[in-house]
Amino acid sequence: MLNQMKEALKGIDIRIDEPLKKYTYTKVGGAADFLTFPRNRYELSRIVKFANEFQIPWMVLGNASNLIVRDGGIRGFVIMFDRLNSVTVDGYIIEAEAGANLIETTKVAQYHSLTGFEFACGIPGSVGGAVFMNAGAYGSEIAHVLTSALVLTRDGEIRTIEANEMRFGYRHSILQDTKEVVISAKFSLNPGDYDVIRQEMKRLNHLRELKQPLEYPSCGSVFKRPHGYFAGQLIMEADLMGYRIGGVEVSRKHAGFMVNIAEGTAKNYEDLIAEVIHKVKIHSGVTLEPEVRIIGDKEI
Template identity: 80%
Template sequence: MIEKMKELLVGIDIRHNEPLKKYTYTKVGGPADYLAFPRNRYELSRIVKFANTYNIPWLVLGNASNLIVRDGGIRGFVIMFDRLNTITLNGYTIEAEAGANLIETTKVAQFHSLTGFEFAAGIPGSVGGAVFMNAGAYGGEIAHVLVSAQVMTKEGDIRTIETRDMQFGYRHSVLQETGEIVISAKFALKPGDYTMITQEMHRLNHLRALKQPLEYPSCGSVFKRPLGNFAGQLIMEAGLKGHRIGGVEVSQKHAGFMVNVADGSARDYEDLIEDVINKVEVSSGITLEPEVRIIGDIEKES
């Protein structure tokens, strides 16, 4: 298969048996059979159609921020969008490719004195991942600014989805059901005052730095917010701040986060998540629901 791949996907950066922990925010994750870095939509389409023709599974990782890749890694193709990262401006509309860094996209809005994107000034990850999960913070979310997204279907075709058809909800979009992947997204912003935009971005980033354990590898916010409560508060009330399994612990700074403090594994993350869910349920009667995506194999077959 590798020889066929070299023949039909010539010119595309594809790495065999590549450890994914080199690329994830958690610093965990086993190897991908084939890790691909397409430079444009043409290369992406070639990879997807090749994989479909030869019945090879494939998925897109984006920037792998709100995500845990299991220690066994991922079979088939893992596609990373690092090089699909162009950001353009047309009037008050920003169009960003899926691999564009979300924080950098908000800086483009700031530079051009466009308001509406301040809420995302400190959210890690890619534009594609942000649309996929309707990322949000401090009262704002992607659904508030998105106009439309170009997506690639499982067959490798490209179509446009308008915001009204995205079925946005709390950390949810229709893409989680369809399996389509974001290629680019358009955001409608409004003219604003540069100084006020900058001050708001600095304020939110300051709040984030005060509250969140940015100094350690993590998967971001682990749990969805329970109705009428806060996950971090419930975890803290259960006495679980600093609770540790293996190399991963509940953050001392914010109990809603789990941080990799000592070369932890994906199994450590999963065991800690399960333990926290069980103990919070005993403590409060509330069952926490993970927000983080967990993908891949527990162990790689030999």
């Protein structure tokens, strides 16, 4: 099969048994059987159709910000969109490929004096992941600005899905159910004042730096916000700030984050998440629900 793969996918960057911890924000994760970096939609479609033909599992990792890859790694093809990262502006519409950095995309909006994207100026991750998760902050979310997305179906076909078909909810989109993959997305913004936009982004980034543990590897916000509560507040009230398993601990700066401070593993993350859920439930009666995605095989 390897020879067939090399022939069918000739010219595509494919790395065999590549450790994923080199690419994840958490700095944990086992190896991918085949880690691929398509340069365009044509290469992406070739990878997916080959995988389907030979019944090899495949998935898109995005840029691996709000997820944990287990220590056993991921079987089959793992597709990263680092090279699918162009951003273009047409009037008040920004179109960004899925691999474009979300923070950098908000800077493009600022440069063109377009307002409406400021909320995302500090959200790490890719545009594709942001659409998939309906990322949000400071009272706004992707659902408020998306107009449409180009997606790849599980069959390797490409189609357009309109924003009103996305069934957006809190950190949810229909793509989580259909398993379709964002290739690019269009966002509708409004004309604004460059200096006002710049000052608002500066203010939000300052808030983020004050509150979030940016100095350590992490998976971002670990838990969804429980109705009527704040996850970080519940964790803090349960006296769990600084609580540690292995090399991973509940951040002492923001209890809603877990940071890799000493060569932690994915199992450390999973065990800590389970322990926090358990202890918060005992203390407050509230059951926390993870926001972070956990993928891959447990066993090495």
